[in-house]
Amino acid sequence: MSGQAERGVAQTSTTLDVAIVGGGLAGLYAIHRLRGLGFEVRAFEAGSGIGGTWFWNKYPGARCDIESLEYSYSFSDDLQQDWNWPERYATQGQILDYINHVADRFDLRGHVQLNTRIVAASFDKAANQWRLTTEAGETIAARFCVMATGNLSTPRVPDFKGIESFEGRWYHSGMWPAEGVDFSGQRVGVVGTGSSGIQMIPLIAQDAEHLTVFQRTANFSLPAQNGPMDPERERAFKSDYRRRRDEARQTGFGVSGYPVPTQSAIAVSDEERRRNYERLWQQGGSIGFLTCYTDFLVNEDANRTAAEFVREKIRTIVKDPKIAALLTPDDHPIGSKRLCLDTGYYETYNRPNVSLVDVRAAPIVEITPKGVRTTEREYELDAIAFATGFDAMTGALREIDIRGADGERLAEKWAGGPLTYLGIMVAGFPNMFVVTGPGSPGVKSQMIHSIEQHIDWVADLLKSASDRQVRRIDADPGAEENWVAHVNEVADGTLYPRANSWYVGANIPGKPRVFMPYVGGVSTYRRICDDVAADDYRGLSLT
Ligand code: N01
Numbered sequence: 001m002s003g004q005a006e007r008g009v010a011q012t013s014t015t016l017d018v019a020i021v022g023g024g025l026a027g028l029y030a031i032h033r034l035r036g037l038g039f040e041v042r043a044f045e046a047g048s049g050i051g052g053t054w055f056w057n058k059y060p061g062a063r064c065d066i067e068s069l070e071y072s073y074s075f076s077d078d079l080q081q082d083w084n085w086p087e088r089y090a091t092q093g094q095i096l097d098y099i100n101h102v103a104d105r106f107d108l109r110g111h112v113q114l115n116t117r118i119v120a121a122s123f124d125k126a127a128n129q130w131r132l133t134t135e136a137g138e139t140i141a142a143r144f145c146v147m148a149t150g151n152l153s154t155p156r157v158p159d160f161k162g163i164e165s166f167e168g169r170w171y172h173s174g175m176w177p178a179e180g181v182d183f184s185g186q187r188v189g190v191v192g193t194g195s196s197g198i199q200m201i202p203l204i205a206q207d208a209e210h211l212t213v214f215q216r217t218a219n220f221s222l223p224a225q226n227g228p229m230d231p232e233r234e235r236a237f238k239s240d241y242r243r244r245r246d247e248a249r250q251t252g253f254g255v256s257g258y259p260v261p262t263q264s265a266i267a268v269s270d271e272e273r274r275r276n277y278e279r280l281w282q283q284g285g286s287i288g289f290l291t292c293y294t295d296f297l298v299n300e301d302a303n304r305t306a307a308e309f310v311r312e313k314i315r316t317i318v319k320d321p322k323i324a325a326l327l328t329p330d331d332h333p334i335g336s337k338r339l340c341l342d343t344g345y346y347e348t349y350n351r352p353n354v355s356l357v358d359v360r361a362a363p364i365v366e367i368t369p370k371g372v373r374t375t376e377r378e379y380e381l382d383a384i385a386f387a388t389g390f391d392a393m394t395g396a397l398r399e400i401d402i403r404g405a406d407g408e409r410l411a412e413k414w415a416g417g418p419l420t421y422l423g424i425m426v427a428g429f430p431n432m433f434v435v436t437g438p439g440s441p442g443v444k445s446q447m448i449h450s451i452e453q454h455i456d457w458v459a460d461l462l463k464s465a466s467d468r469q470v471r472r473i474d475a476d477p478g479a480e481e482n483w484v485a486h487v488n489e490v491a492d493g494t495l496y497p498r499a500n501s502w503y504v505g506a507n508i509p510g511k512p513r514v515f516m517p518y519v520g521g522v523s524t525y526r527r528i529c530d531d532v533a534a535d536d537y538r539g540l541s542l543t
Contacts, residue, residue: 013139014138014140014141015140015141015142016041016042016140017034017144018039018142018145018146019140019142019145020043020146020148021044021118021121021146021147021148021400022043022044022052022147022149022150023044023047023051023052023114023148024045024050024052024099024148025051025054026150026435026455027112027148028050028108028112029073029455030043031108031111031112032075032108033075033459034455035111037462037463042140043113043148044113044140045112046116046118047114048114049114050099050109050114051096051099052153053152053153054096056153056155056174056176057174058092058177058178059176059199059200059387060181061200061201062092062196062199062200063199064090066089066287067088067089067255067285068087068089068090069085070248070256070449071090071095071446072085073102073448074241074448074452079102080238080241083101084229085229086229087226087227088227088228088229088284089226089341116134116138118135119134119400120400120401120402121400121401121432123403123431123432124141128143128472129141129143129431130143130144143431144431144432144462146432149397150396152174152443152502153174153390153396154392154399155174156391156507157172157388159509160367162366162368163367165367166367166368166371167370168382169181169383170383170386171385171386172385172386172387173192173386174390181383182207183208187209187382187383188208188212188381188382188383188384189383190204190213190214190384190387191214191372191384191387191388192216192386193213193216194337195340196387197387198221199340199343201213201348202343202345202348205348205354210353212354212355212372212381213354214374215358215359218327218330218331219329219337220310220334220335220339220340221341221342221346222281222284222285222289222340222342223341224284225283225284226284226343244257248446249449249453249522251291251523252522252523253446254445254446255287255445255449257287258290260291260523261294263293263294264293264294264295265293265302265306266299266301266305277306277309281313286340289306289334289335290335296335297333297495300333300495303335306334307333310334311329314327314328314346317350318346319350320349323349327346332498332500332501333495333498336498336501338502357374357379359374367384371384388507391508392502392503392507393418393443393502393503393517394414394418394438394511395508398411398414404428405428405430410426416512416514418437418438419439419480419481420438420439420475420480421475421480421539421540422532422539423439423440423442423487424439424458425473427474427476428474429475430472430473435455435458436451438517439484439516443517444517445522461533461540471543472542472543473540473542474541474543475540476540483539487517490520496519504516
């Protein structure tokens, strides 16, 4: 008898074809696609609403850094024709509205069990079934398990001494109160200057009496140049949507309008390069920079030309040269961390009510009842917003007690870094599929593009397995080893591993330093996945 049953928690039991963990963009598409094949499916979502990332990250300024016309499902042409995005880059609220519309339009909501956190999953090799357990003690048996748990879904507040003694309120970007926070008249501290910090800082500065930003590492940020949707652009896009989606599939990042580059940054004159960077800066967005030259992300000299262009911009925008110097990144190649997009970020430091504290030089030592104490002094605050990131890519899966066919724990298998085949399957964990996880290009792409590609591939596999009355699908350990070696080899040919980013787990003390995403590009990855399928699922055993 389980501990929960002993404590008298009611236990119910469910049997499914496919259990889906997570009710965000991936979980919802998995419901749609797999139900369409006749599988009995249900998604289990910890939140009280659907939407995943876009449900939780309600901090001021939260919006997508990929254009709305791209960052949307492509599986239904009617949907993409009907939906109107009000802005070039959608806000969190607009994306959540869209997700809710999709759930209603395709009748997905009834297949999501909300307020249900999966805490354990183990493979029963006698029955060839996954057995999942919820926090409330419910058990679910399912032939297959799709882990649509997200990559940035395990918020992490650093282990600061004294945090429980703080007399004000504190928040994390990824657990923001649904009702919002009114910072007016308050002394607010923001810790962290990644994408989340860079989005919230300009807006909090407008409301707060005083904002103190605690920065450990200066980050590169580019202007989003956001604005209302241009009706002409929307019309042109919609009249050509199918081709644009096809084009996106042939690129590195899964975004149309940015063809694979053919020219080296070093091969063009300084003037031409500058003109190009200036054009991209005015145009807004990050993909233009990331795809402007062949060697942008592989050659230090080429990369430095763009980094120096952005550094000059920072020095021009920020009036106080000391603050500008602190905000100027100098420890990683541009683009090797997620390139941030902002609206008025650097300008915010020209406001009289904003100060910047260098916590690299004087680290935070504790949170006190009154605020934040660094090695230099105490800063009195009424509220603290932690924009300190997530236990990315592996955190959500490691939090579930996942046990494979021989009882091995996934967290143990991944103790030295994640091991996957194609980023989708894990040897020893049959019938389990990870969506956009480590070893996949997901986080280095337009996420919804990769979600659709992964789930379509898994759906074809499950259909084929069902037709052939296959009960168990295993990734071969050798195929997994080769894939991990390939992922590392591709990453090592780029500048990505040079940065202390969440791509290498650097933001989580003690996490093994392993570069997790596949950076060969979505087009190459899709080709590899299609070849594997065409070769009767090479690297998998179907029994
Ligand atoms: O998190 P991050 P994020 N003391 O890990 C700092 C996606 N996203 O939530 O760099 C002081 O990037 C840390 O400092 P350092 C996007 O993919 C997308 O901002 O480790 N500081 C860093 O500055 C993004 O990349 C969108 O030295 C500490 C910050 O906290 C990903 O989510 C919007 C600290 C964490 O930055 C994660 O972004 C938002 C400490 N002890 C997020 N610990 C869009 O689509 C950590 N930091 C626009």
